[in-house]
Amino acid sequence: MRILLSAYACKPGVGSEPGVGWRWAMHLAKTHDVIVLTHERFRNDIEPALNNFPGPRPRFVFHETRLLRRVPFNSITALPKYIIWQLSVLPTAIRLIGEARYDVIMHLTMGTFRYPSWLGFLGVPFVFGPAGGGERAPMRFFHGLPVRERLVEFARTALIVSGKFDPLLWIAHSRARLIFARTEQTRQALPFFLRNRVVIRQEIGSDPTADKREPAARLPEEPLRLVMGARLLGWKGVHIAIETMAVLRTRGVCATLDVFGQGHLQEWLTGKLRGLGLDDCVRLRGYVPFEEMQQHMRSAHCFLFPSLHDSGGTVVLEAFGNGLPVVCLDLGGPKDFVTRESGRVVGTAGRGIGEVARALADEIEDLNRDDALRRKLAAGALARGRELSWVNQMDGAMRLINGVLDTSTGSDVVEMER
Known part of the structure; x- marks a missing residue:
């Protein structure tokens, strides 16, 4: 043809x-x-x-x-x-x-x-x-x-x-x-x-790596390492990710979040982090090259993606390819990628930002408390990545x-x- x-x-x-x-x-x-x-x-x-x-x-x-x-x-x-x-x-x-x-x-x-x-x-x-x-x-x-x-x-x-x-x-x-x-x-x-x-x-x-590996190990006292790849724009939901981290802190969950991406909300989001006292556990890392982003994913434990209307979400499939469970919202295209075996989808119907942040925190807290569940979802993410290659x-x-x-x-x- x-x-x-x-x-x-x-x-x-x-x-x-x-x-x-x-x-x-x-x-x-x-x-x-x-x-x-x-x-x-x-x-x-x-x-x-x-x-x-x-x-x-x-x-x-x-x-x-x-x-x-x-x-x-x-x-x-x-x-x-x-x-x-x-x-x-x-x-x-x-x-x-x-x-x-x-x-x-x-x-x-x-x-x-x-x-x-x-x-x-x-x-x-x-x-x-x-x-x-x-x-x-x-x-x-x-x-x-x-x-x-x-x-x-x-x-x-x-x-x-x-x-x-x-x-x-x-x-x-x-x-x-x-x-x-x-x-x-x-x-x-x-x-x-x-x-x-x-x-x-x-x-x-998804592009699962040829040399499949075990999910990133987590030591008993190590924080749960969350990662997010998104431009710093309103509809990408970084503000919701920050609210989620605030909820986790109030619950005593030891977790960190690295956000990779740039955008015009950089200063506003930085101020929000300072105001919530989260600048020690949430880092806005800016733009990094593609291969470097993959390396950061391979060392993380979970991919957080509360985007509000991504039609697809290439970065979600990249997370699967690196064995990362994905926690997202039931909005846009990512919800169609994430299954119960590869992550969690949080419902938004009838909820505001605060309620959604608490629901996201619930799912992340489960992964923090139950490392066997995290590893199971990580294996499911790799399988889902192969399916959606x-x-x-x-x-x-x-x-x-x-x-x-x-x-x-x-x-x-x-x-x-x-």
């Missing part, structure tokens, strides 16, 4: 969206003829990695809008540059289609339903996703955060709702034979007449795509998945 893969974000050796683009491109190239459309800014990372990669490789076509080449990439320009890229890449895609016959065009990154791809208009069967972005959390979980965070969340909710009434979004997504949504909330955020071609599917996977996730998606391509339309994809 010849595949034109649109992966605006694509970079080796990293996580998140760029890592997704790279992993899919390299895996699909093992059994298919793959041409990848990606942004020019990833060229210097991709080309050296390709030169050292054994076996079949995809062909990369780098594109940047000429007028925006001198515009820096940052949090302000990222979205406009992406939207313009999706339009300006069309002539390049048309040229590629004119040079060879393609069996399918796949849009992979960026994976958000609100900003569609226009590659479905090129006369080739089109698959969109997996995409998220329709996940929401109750506004009560943003109580106490800076006003800016609450305003941003309110605006985001309005944007999600507006998707059901956006004719451009309707038109673009209607060209897809198959739409992969990361969660049911994203599926419900789409117009009703598109939902029969939506399948719930995650694009991310990158290879299994990607191959499962390709089976669905092949099934849709074998039919005349994508109207029955939901029934096929069932």
Whole structure:
């Protein structure tokens, strides 16, 4: 099969969206003829990695809008540059289609339903996703955060709702034979007449290390070492993690929390830690490279992730791959990864921040008190990681795509998945 893969974000050796683009491109190239459309800014990372990669490789076509080449990439320009890229890449895609016959065009990154791809208009069967972005959390979980965070969340909710009434979004997504949504909330955020071609599917996977090990040992008097990987933003739930640690301290539980990630709430969260007297047991460690993050996970005892609306949560699967039980909330995509054998999912219905923090503390206290339980869940995390491996996730998606391509339309994809 010849595949034109649109992966605006694509970079080796990293996580998140760029890592997704790279992993899919390299895996699909093992059994298919793959041409990848990606942004020019990833060229210097991709080309050296390709030169050292054994076996079949995809062909990369780098594109940047000429007028925006001198515009820096940052949090302000990222979205406009992406939207313009999706339009300006069309002539390049048309040229590629004119040079060879393609069996399918796949849009992979960026994976958000609100900003569609226009590659479905090129006369080739089109698959969109997996995409998220329709996940929401109750506004009560943003109580106490800076006003800016609450305003941003309110605006985001309005944007999600507006998707059901956006004719451009309707038109673009209607060209897809198959739409992969990361969660049911994203599926419900789409117009009703598109939902029969939506399948719930995650694009991310776990990468369990080849040299499997025992869970990190814990000495009798050693603190329970918790770790969290998240940007320091309101919706990532770091403030809830801090409240959880405050509850644990009042109960006399000996635990530490290392938070890896950066963001504009760094100063606010630091002040909150000082105010609660937790700066001796909760450390905001900032950004660390991917491999270093894996090392920190391997030496920890539990992964705490009270994110409020992550559509996936790559870091959760990374935790599984490192044998870490995960404690998360029943919001967004992470809840679909975590089972009773690999961690704990805390319910949020009818609860505020304080009640959720106490419920999270209950689960962590169980792990602190019962090390046999912790080790059992750690083994379950490794097993869950193998089940949700990158290879299994990607191959499962390709089976669905092949099934849709074998039919005349994508109207029955939901029934096929069932």
